[in-house]
Each structure stands twice: as structure tokens, then as C-alpha cells.
Amino acid sequence: MFAAFMTHTxxxxxxxxxxxxxxxxxxxxxxxxxxxxxxxxxAFPGAAAANLLGVNELFGLVxxxxxxxxxxxxxxxWGRREVATALWxxxxxxxxxxxxxxxxxxxxxxxxxxxxxVLGISEAAVVSVAILSVxxxxxxxxxxxxxxxxxxxxxxxxxxxxxxxxMEIAFLGVLAISTAMVLPVVGALMVFSLMxxxxxxxxxxxDEPRSAVLLSVGLSLATVWSAIALSYLSNWPVxxxxxxxxxxxxxxxxxxxxxxxxxxxxxxxxxx
Amino acid sequence: xxxxxxxLAAVLAPGFLANGPVRTALxxxxxxxxxxxxxxxxxxxxxxSFAAHALGDVSSAGGSxxxxxxxxxxxxxxxxxxxxxxxxxxxxIQDARERDLVTGVVLGAGMALTALFLYFDARSxxxxxxxxxxxxxxxxxxxxxxxxxxxxxxxxxxxxxxxxYRPLLVSSLSAELAAAQGTRVRLLxxxxxxxxxxxxxxxxxxxxxxxSPALLIGPAATALRLARRPGPAVALASLxxxxxxxxxxxxxxxxxxxxxxxxxxxxxxxxxxIFLGYVAANMASGSRTAAxxxxxxxxxxxxxxx
Numbered sequence: 286m287f288a289a290f291m292t293h294t295x296x297x298x299x300x301x302x303x304x305x306x307x308x309x310x311x312x313x314x315x316x317x318x319x320x321x322x323x324x325x326x327x328a329f330p331g332a333a334a335a336n337l338l339g340v341n342e343l344f345g346l347v348x349x350x351x352x353x354x355x356x357x358x359x360x361x362x363w364g365r366r367e368v369a370t371a372l373w374x375x376x377x378x379x380x381x382x383x384x385x386x387x388x389x390x391x392x393x394x395x396x397x398x399x400x401x402x403v404l405g406i407s408e409a410a411v412v413s414v415a416i417l418s419v420x421x422x423x424x425x426x427x428x429x430x431x432x433x434x435x436x437x438x439x440x441x442x443x444x445x446x447x448x449x450x451x452m453e454i455a456f457l458g459v460l461a462i463s464t465a466m467v468l469p470v471v472g473a474l475m476v477f478s479l480m481x482x483x484x485x486x487x488x489x490x491x492d493e494p495r496s497a498v499l500l501s502v503g504l505s506l507a508t509v510w511s512a513i514a515l516s517y518l519s520n521w522p523v524x525x526x527x528x529x530x531x532x533x534x535x536x537x538x539x540x541x542x543x544x545x546x547x548x549x550x551x552x553x554x555x556x557x
Numbered sequence: 558x559x560x561x562x563x564x565l566a567a568v569l570a571p572g573f574l575a576n577g578p579v580r581t582a583l584x585x586x587x588x589x590x591x592x593x594x595x596x597x598x599x600x601x602x603x604x605x606s607f608a609a610h611a612l613g614d615v616s617s618a619g620g621s622x623x624x625x626x627x628x629x630x631x632x633x634x635x636x637x638x639x640x641x642x643x644x645x646x647x648x649x650i651q652d653a654r655e656r657d658l659v660t661g662v663v664l665g666a667g668m669a670l671t672a673l674f675l676y677f678d679a680r681s682x683x684x685x686x687x688x689x690x691x692x693x694x695x696x697x698x699x700x701x702x703x704x705x706x707x708x709x710x711x712x713x714x715x716x717x718x719x720x721x722y723r724p725l726l727v728s729s730l731s732a733e734l735a736a737a738q739g740t741r742v743r744l745l746x747x748x749x750x751x752x753x754x755x756x757x758x759x760x761x762x763x764x765x766x767x768x769s770p771a772l773l774i775g776p777a778a779t780a781l782r783l784a785r786r787p788g789p790a791v792a793l794a795s796l797x798x799x800x801x802x803x804x805x806x807x808x809x810x811x812x813x814x815x816x817x818x819x820x821x822x823x824x825x826x827x828x829x830x831i832f833l834g835y836v837a838a839n840m841a842s843g844s845r846t847a848a849x850x851x852x853x854x855x856x857x858x859x860x861x862x863x
Contacts, residue, residue: 318658
């Protein structure tokens with residue numbers, strides 16, 4: 286399991302888990318669950334296109350995740366947000382189908398992109414994952430306070446001079462970058478589970494934002510490490526373990542909250 | 558006449574209607590387009606687009622398990638979708654934020670199972686390409702024997718919606734109003750969820766699990782944008798749904814002649830037509846004068862709310 290060829294996997298997995306833990310916390314408190322599900326899936330044709338053109342997968346992923354942020358923003362002006370998001374997703378997945386049908390190893394590639402692939406991560410991939418994770422963490426560190434304020438009370442944030450809309454775009458931008466780096470490791474369908482499972486559990490365990498972020502990162506690391514280890518031992522797909530562990534940590538958080546604070550309201554944006 | 562013939566010959570590639578798989582695809586796909594559009598109007602009005610999307614994904618766990626168990630994929634899709642729809646309706650979470658999270662987590666868990674089942678499918682070697690046909694659909698490989706059960710399941714969904722049309726409409730616009738009128742809102746929600754599950758499974762079988770929400774949401778959202786009242790919206794959505802599916806099948810068939818070697822996937826064309834329709838409808842209605850919009854407001858203000 287700790288053989289030389291697994292070194293890259295462990296490094297990339299660790300970086301991915303850290304970013305997912307931090308960004309996931311904001312996904313949970315900003316009610317961005319649908320966006321966090323759609324951006325990774327919408328970025329998936331980017332990887333397919335990159336394969337087709339023979340360039341680095343990450344470029345395609347970043348480009349399509351960025352396009353997703355812009356596209357959803359544009360469609361959103363016309364009507365309901367969730368309709369806009371769902372249609373954007375469908376359109377980009379359809380493009381992905383087309384690109385993938387043009388490549389040769391159709392089936393295996395689809396499978397790896399959707400459900401993750403932990404073996405055979407190259408040194409170059411580790412370097413680009415590292416660069417993107419430094420970017421994402423730095424952006425989150427700068428945005429931490431205004432974003433937290435905006436998530437808890439948009440009015441207060443506006444009074445402090447930060448535009449709520451600009452915050453939303455900035456956040457979606459960070460989400461896009463982290464999506465692009467998390468996707469190749471855990472798979473497009475599982476990015477969401479990794480972001481939301483540990484983070485929602487952490488939020489249920491503590492109300493203090495800083496400790497919640499740390500806890501979220503810790504749980505996310507535990508999820509990824511055990512998923513890699515279990516996948517290595519059983520040969521089952523890593524996506525299966527990430528999805529299951531994500532659901533388990535969410536459930537654990539719910540159960541804890543029900544027994545520890547039966548009636549306490551959690552901090553977060555009020556529902557309209 | 559000769560001009561018409563030439564046009565038809567150019568659009569309908571040779572052998573289009575005589576081809577067995579194409580005919581099955583036209584029948585099952587057309588029926589699916591109709592059912593998905595009718596159910597979709599209520600799904601969009603009730604703000605359950607994400608739920609519809611999640612159901613499609615979760616149903617793929619059933620589809621992939623069916624290859625392992627050796628039963629019809631349709632049974633797997635429907636079984637899993639009904640299970641998930643009933644579960645989501647039973648959990649009945651009022652807080653929208655929490656509902657999105659739960660939906661997403663259920664979706665993640667469902668896809669985790671799909672990943673595992675597809676892995677077993679691939680290892681058993683009995684179903685190569687199962688991943689593709691489950692996730693992205695394979696309309697031209699549907700067996701002819703599927704037409705009757707598929708249309709039957711679709712009929713159940715449409716009849717359910719038709720029988721509950723008025724109360725469903727009222728409760729979609731305002732749950733409080735429906736409850737005040739003595740409607741059993743939860744029972745109604747469950748009935749809608751079951752119809753949704755059937756429509757999602759049919760869509761998953763035809764255009765694939767992860768593309769299935771397009772058939773449900775796209776024509777319905779386009780029609781709600783163009784028609785001001787629910788009745789015409791349902792009719793228009795059905796037409797758009799059928800047109801998108803048939804148009805997609807035709808283009809996919811024709812694409813064998815444009816592209817060297819192999820055609821483009823049929824699901825790609827269907828979803829793309831739906832997406833184009835939605836964009837075009839919004840461009841058209843966006844250019845209406847402000848007076849038009851404000852006059853139409855009383856009908857539509859509720860359905861545009863989040």
C-alpha cells in the first residue's frame with residue numbers, strides 16, 4: 286500500500302482532501318449544494334475535450350468549470366436558479382458524451398472520470414494539483430472573513446462594503462478551481478460527497494467556524510485516506526468508498542445534532 | 558412535389574423509418590418525451606429540479622444492479638427510483654437548505670453503489686459497455702419487447718398526474734392553500750413523487766441516467782416560459798418533448814452520413830435540442846416589452862419564485 290508507485294496517490298489525495306474540507310465548509314453554510322454537484326459534473330466534458338486534443342486534463346477541467354460559473358450565472362438571469370443549473374448540467378454532460386464517443390477508450394475513460402482513479406497519477410499531475418491547491422487555499426484564506434460574514438448575513442456584509450454578488454462569483458470561482466483538482470482523483474460524481482459529507486458533519490459538531498473548518502479538513506482527510514486504503518486492499522472503485530463514507534459522516538452529524546441539541550438552530554443563511 | 562420528395566430524401570436518410578431499432582427508439586423515445594414533459598411541468602413548478610436530477614442518478618444504481626442480477630434494466634431503474642422517491646418524500650424536509658444537502662448526499666450514496674455495481678459488471682464480463690448505456694443511454698439498442706412495458710409505465714405516470722391535475726396544481730402553487738381546501742398534501746406529494754420516479758426511469762433508460770433530468774426539466778421550463786397558463790404549458794411541453802426526442806433520433810441517424818466511420822450519440826442531439834429550445838424561448842420572451850411582462854405577472858409570479 287505504501288509502495289513507491291502509491292506515493293503520488295497519497296500526496297494528491299491528501300492535498301485534494303484538504304481543499305475539499307475547507308471549500309466544503311462554505312458550500313454547506315452557503316447552501317451551494319446544487320452548484321457543488323453541478324460544477325464538477327459540468328467540468329467533466331473539459332477532461333474529455335482535453336483528452337481529445339491531447340493537452341493536460343487540468344486545463345480542460347479549469348476551463349469548463351469556469352465556463353460553468355459564467356453559464357449558470359447567465360441562465361440564472363432568465364428564471365429559477367435550479368432550472369438554470371439543471372439545464373447547464375445536462376448541456377455540458379451531453380457535450381461530454383459527444384467528446385468521449387470520439388475517443389478510443391470510451392468506456393474505461395468515462396468510468397475513471399466519473400468515479401475516480403487513484404492509480405497511475407503522474408508526477409506532473411501531482412505538481413499541478415499542488416499548485417492549484419495552494420491557489421485555492423490562499424483564496425479561501427483571503428476570502429475567509431468576508432465570505433463568512435456574507436454567508437451568515439448578506440445585509441451585514443453589504444453594510445461592511447462588500448458586494449454580495451461579487452462574493453458569490455468569487456466563491457464559485459474558488460469552487461471551480463478546487464473542483465478541477467479534486468475531480469481526477471475522486472471522480473466527477475463523488476466531488477460533491479467529499480465536499481459536503483465531512484463539512485456538514487463538522488458543522489453539526491461545532492458552531493465555531495474556525496474549529497468547524499479544521500474538523501472538516503480532518504474528516505475529509507480521514508475519508509480520502511481510508512478510501513484509498515480500502516480501494517487498494519479490496520480493488521473496488523475508490524468512488525464507492527468516498528460516496529459511502531461521505532453519506533456516513535453526514536448521517537453521523539445528523540444523529541449527533543438530534544441528540545446533543547434537539548432544538549438548537551444552526552448558524553447559516555436563513556431560508557427565504 | 559418533386560421538391561418535397563427531394564427535401565424528404567435529404568432529411569430522412571435512406572431506411573430511416575424501415576429500420577427496426579429506429580422504430581423502437583421512436584416509439585419508446587416519443588412516449589418517454591411525452592411522459593417526462595407532463596410530469597416535468599409539475600416538477601418545475603414544485604421546485605424539485607434537483608430532486609429529479611438526483612432520482613435519475615440514483616436510479617442508475619438499479620440499472621447497473623440489474624445486469625448483475627440478470628433482470629431487465631427497466632425493472633432495476635424503476636425499482637431504485639421508486640425507492641429513492643418514496644424515501645425523499647417520506648423524509649419530508651421543509652428547510653430548503655437541508656433538503657438540498659440530503660438530496661445531494663443520497664445522490665452521492667446512490668452513485669457510490671452504481672460505481673461498485675458497474676465495477677462488478679465489468680469484472681463479470683457479461684455486460685461490456687454497461688457503464689455507457691446506463692449513464693448515457695443507448696436508444697438504438699433498446700429491444701423491441703421493451704415498448705409495451707415502457708409505454709405502460711408511462712401511461713401510469715400520465716394517468717396519475719391527470720387524475721390529480723387540479724389538486725396537484727393548487728398544492729404546487731401554494732401548499733397552504735391546498736391544505737386549507739382539505740387536500741391531503743403529503744399523499745399528493747407522494748403520488749407526484751411516484752409519477753416522477755416512473756418518468757425519471759423511462760428517461761434514464763432512453764437518454765441515460767445522468768442526462769435524464771434534461772428531458773424532465775427542459776421542455777417543461779421552456780413551456781412555462783412561453784405559456785402563461787398551466788394547461789397550455791403542459792400541452793406545449795409535451796410537444797416540445799416529443800419533438801426534441803424525434804429530432805434527436807433523426808439527427809443521430811443522419812450523422813452516420815456526415816461523420817466518417819461512426820455517428821454521434823443520440824442523447825447528445827436530444828439534450829442539445831432541448832437546451833437550444835430553452836435558450837431560444839428565453840431570448841424571445843426576454844425581448845417582450847415590460848408592459849407585457851407586468852400584465853402577465855399575476856399568473857406567473859408564484860411559479861418564478863424560488
